[in-house]
Amino acid sequence: MSEKTDFADRMGSIQPFHVMDLLARARQLEAEGKDIVHMEIGEPDFPTPDPVRRAALKVLESDPVHYTPALGLPQLREAISGFYQQRYGLDIPASRIVVTPGASGALLLVVNLLINPGDGVLMSDPGYPCNRNFVSLACGKSVMIPVNEDTQYQVTENLVRQHWNNSSRAVLLASPANPTGSLVDYEELKKIHTYVKHNQGHLIVDEIYHGLVYSDHPESALSIDDSVFVINSFSKYFGMTGWRLGWIVAPEWAVEGLDRLAQNLYLAAPTLAQHAALRAFSPENLEILEQRRQTFAQRRDFLVPALRSLGFELPFEPEGAFYVYANCEKFSNDSFALCNALLSEAGVAVTPGLDFGDHLASKHLRFAYTADIERLEEGIRRMQKFLAS
Amino acid sequence: MSEKTDFADRMGSIQPFHVMDLLARARQLEAEGKDIVHMEIGEPDFPTPDPVRRAALKVLESDPVHYTPALGLPQLREAISGFYQQRYGLDIPASRIVVTPGASGALLLVVNLLINPGDGVLMSDPGYPCNRNFVSLACGKSVMIPVNEDTQYQVTENLVRQHWNNSSRAVLLASPANPTGSLVDYEELKKIHTYVKHNQGHLIVDEIYHGLVYSDHPESALSIDDSVFVINSFSKYFGMTGWRLGWIVAPEWAVEGLDRLAQNLYLAAPTLAQHAALRAFSPENLEILEQRRQTFAQRRDFLVPALRSLGFELPFEPEGAFYVYANCEKFSNDSFALCNALLSEAGVAVTPGLDFGDHLASKHLRFAYTADIERLEEGIRRMQKFLAS
Numbered sequence: 001m002s003e004k005t006d007f008a009d010r011m012g013s014i015q016p017f018h019v020m021d022l023l024a025r026a027r028q029l030e031a032e033g034k035d036i037v038h039m040e041i042g043e044p045d046f047p048t049p050d051p052v053r054r055a056a057l058k059v060l061e062s063d064p065v066h067y068t069p070a071l072g073l074p075q076l077r078e079a080i081s082g083f084y085q086q087r088y089g090l091d092i093p094a095s096r097i098v099v100t101p102g103a104s105g106a107l108l109l110v111v112n113l114l115i116n117p118g119d120g121v122l123m124s125d126p127g128y129p130c131n132r133n134f135v136s137l138a139c140g141k142s143v144m145i146p147v148n149e150d151t152q153y154q155v156t157e158n159l160v161r162q163h164w165n166n167s168s169r170a171v172l173l174a175s176p177a178n179p180t181g182s183l184v185d186y187e188e189l190k191k192i193h194t195y196v197k198h199n200q201g202h203l204i205v206d207e208i209y210h211g212l213v214y215s216d217h218p219e220s221a222l223s224i225d226d227s228v229f230v231i232n233s234f235s236k237y238f239g240m241t242g243w244r245l246g247w248i249v250a251p252e253w254a255v256e257g258l259d260r261l262a263q264n265l266y267l268a269a270p271t272l273a274q275h276a277a278l279r280a281f282s283p284e285n286l287e288i289l290e291q292r293r294q295t296f297a298q299r300r301d302f303l304v305p306a307l308r309s310l311g312f313e314l315p316f317e318p319e320g321a322f323y324v325y326a327n328c329e330k331f332s333n334d335s336f337a338l339c340n341a342l343l344s345e346a347g348v349a350v351t352p353g354l355d356f357g358d359h360l361a362s363k364h365l366r367f368a369y370t371a372d373i374e375r376l377e378e379g380i381r382r383m384q385k386f387l388a389s
Numbered sequence: 390m391s392e393k394t395d396f397a398d399r400m401g402s403i404q405p406f407h408v409m410d411l412l413a414r415a416r417q418l419e420a421e422g423k424d425i426v427h428m429e430i431g432e433p434d435f436p437t438p439d440p441v442r443r444a445a446l447k448v449l450e451s452d453p454v455h456y457t458p459a460l461g462l463p464q465l466r467e468a469i470s471g472f473y474q475q476r477y478g479l480d481i482p483a484s485r486i487v488v489t490p491g492a493s494g495a496l497l498l499v500v501n502l503l504i505n506p507g508d509g510v511l512m513s514d515p516g517y518p519c520n521r522n523f524v525s526l527a528c529g530k531s532v533m534i535p536v537n538e539d540t541q542y543q544v545t546e547n548l549v550r551q552h553w554n555n556s557s558r559a560v561l562l563a564s565p566a567n568p569t570g571s572l573v574d575y576e577e578l579k580k581i582h583t584y585v586k587h588n589q590g591h592l593i594v595d596e597i598y599h600g601l602v603y604s605d606h607p608e609s610a611l612s613i614d615d616s617v618f619v620i621n622s623f624s625k626y627f628g629m630t631g632w633r634l635g636w637i638v639a640p641e642w643a644v645e646g647l648d649r650l651a652q653n654l655y656l657a658a659p660t661l662a663q664h665a666a667l668r669a670f671s672p673e674n675l676e677i678l679e680q681r682r683q684t685f686a687q688r689r690d691f692l693v694p695a696l697r698s699l700g701f702e703l704p705f706e707p708e709g710a711f712y713v714y715a716n717c718e719k720f721s722n723d724s725f726a727l728c729n730a731l732l733s734e735a736g737v738a739v740t741p742g743l744d745f746g747d748h749l750a751s752k753h754l755r756f757a758y759t760a761d762i763e764r765l766e767e768g769i770r771r772m773q774k775f776l777a778s
Contacts, residue, residue, distance in 0.1 A: 007502055007646045008501065008503055011502065020459075047453030053450075057450075060445055064435075065629070066432055066631050070409075113396055134653075137501055137654075242661065244657075244658070257396045260405045265523075266493045268631070270632060271633075272631065
């Protein structure tokens with residue numbers, strides 16, 4: 001009698017990130033002595049800022065590092081509430097804030113709270129690839145809305161109307177978005193909210209890159225209505241990826257259910273991270289983050305014209321995150337093959353469109369500007385040589 | 390048009406932990422100046438051991454605290470592999486070890502990897518309450534097997550046979566178990582394994598309290614066969630609850646799927662915790678843990694006869710974890726009411742049976758010996774007085 005070794009059906013629709021294989025190959029090339037320019041990595045190259053580390057050091061010396069309440073340390077929920085007041089002028093009581101293990105933990109909670117088996121969740125293609133998997137793991141149905149450059153790869157009210165049906169239950173947007181760096185237009189967002197609410201649905205907005213916008217600070221979706229679910233994170237803007245800490249701002253009625261889910265699904269977010277994050281909002285730390293934001297802006301301002309001059313098509317200036325989503329049709333209709341060639345022949349690692357959906361995948365690459373400008377320049381030089389050959 | 394404010398259907402079956410309300414009430418009584426003996430808390434009262442803290446301090450000084458690979462830091466997977474060699478004499482390659490954010494993250498992964506909608510997962514009632522919720526969140530069906538004192542509240546092969554049917558897919562056991570502190574008999578476990586494997590199912594064994602057994606070190610389920618999924622954690626024995634770190638030992642064929650799930654569901658376990666946990670296996674740290682284990686053993690050896698002398702019925706000596714599951718029928722057929730009375734009238738906090746299932750719930754309480762022996766003595770004195778009145 002042989003052992004059963006097959007996965008549950010859902011595993012068939014959960015893709016690995018192709019960039020992980022690429023990254024592994026890049027690391028191997030490096031181990032062999034090759035120099036690789038990394039433009040594939042979706043996390044800031046900066047270390048966790050010093051004020052946050054110092055706070056963690058201090059806590060380590062005295063705290064037993066036990067569980068916190070499932071909704072998070074009360075003082076951290078207060079601090080996040082204060083951040084909304086200070087940065088956005090929004091009055092979000094701490095009672096509406098749920099601290100989570102990363103934005104991943106936030107998505108897990110919100111989807112399981114709201115989505116019944118068969119319920120549709122509308123989202124953009126291209127988009128963050130995990131989103132659809134959280135929905136499918138809750139036995140919901142991801143409804144992928146193909147989006148194009150004419151809407152800056154964002155969903156519009158019109159597109160939501162076209163794809164909404166009786167089983168639709170929520171719209172999940174990201175602003176700024178991964179991989180495109182584009183914002184949802186605020187007026188459009190209001191219209192989407194009105195439509196979704198009118199149809200007894202929910203609007204979920206991922207704002208994990210919201211601190212990394214290079215024009216003015218944009219409005220949070222929370223300014224529209226208390227019924228919006230907003231997901232945020234300490235990973236990207238706050239430079240705390242490895243700490244696994246994020247949060248949800250939820251309507252009051254939802255918090256009790258989120259608490260129950262958190263108790264069952266992960267007990268609590270990491271304790272040390274929660275204590276350390278209290279310092280993330282200190283003026284000293286915010287100044288460091290502001291400097292980093294300006295550094296990212298400079299990189300973007302270098303990279304966008306440089307990619308255009310190589311022949312990549314960028315229909316608009318990405319406003320946030322640290323990504324450029326570039327059309328590579330001029331060079332290839334198989335962006336994955338192009339990625340592989342760029343890595344092995346030019347020593348430049350980038351992410352294939354395939355990791356963000358199907359719709360535009362074969363014609364697009366994502367460039368991350370999570371390396372310093374000298375390395376980006378080197379990457380551009382190498383690609384120029386490679387593409388000209 | 391009013392807002393939609395109802396939860397997904399699954400929320401109807403996800404209970405809050407009643408002990409959380411009790412704990413909140415206990416904290417309030419304390420805030421009012423009352424002294425409460427805590428025998429309800431499911432985490433060690435010891436702080437994270439110094440060697441682990443010191444390791445974390447060192448990492449904090451130099452590491453950028455970025456993401457680790459989704460399967461975990463390679464050197465931590467190696468260290469866990471070494472632990473199996475050293476403690477159990479088992480040769481478990483690091484490639485079979487998946488580092489997770491707590492045992493919760495481990496359960497999330499294993500259940501989603503294996504369980505299709507409608508698949509049955511057999512488990513004991515009483516048992517750890519979150520288990521059934523992980524199954525229901527994957528749209529599987531928890532099949533609760535009522536267990537009694539005659540099997541030390543553990544599932545047997547005979548019970549598995551009685552409850553197994555065509556839709557059954559896995560058996561999930563804990564050894565030692567929460568709330569009963571009992572081990573699965575090793576010969577029985579082998580028989581369960583044979584039966585489940587023969588029926589194309591999977592055996593999942595939660596060994597998170599495995600380090601806290603007060604006789605000899607028991608055999609791990611991994612010694613039976615490579616096909617068993619074992620879940621473990623740094624929380625209980627290693628005293629690292631707030632770090633949120635655990636692991637899975639999986640069959641080789643399953644690791645690729647677990648990797649994909651981890652990438653999508655949480656990216657990686659907390660980085661600092663993973664680095665710090667490298668020191669958890671150091672001789673210096675293991676010596677601290679051994680002392681703590683002996684302290685827990687002394688507490689158990691005090692508490693069990695003391696509870697019996699009060700009139701609680703304990704049909705056997707619990708062998709592990711830090712819990713005593715006590716029959717309170719002599720005093721009440723409503724253990725929840727008894728809990729509430731013990732808290733408000735005697736100043737002793739314990740957990741109602743209700744938090745661990747339905748079968749024996751109303752006649753049982755769980756006492757945790759996560760307080761020092763003087764406090765346990767005080768708790769016994771207060772209960773004696775209360776129960777005599």
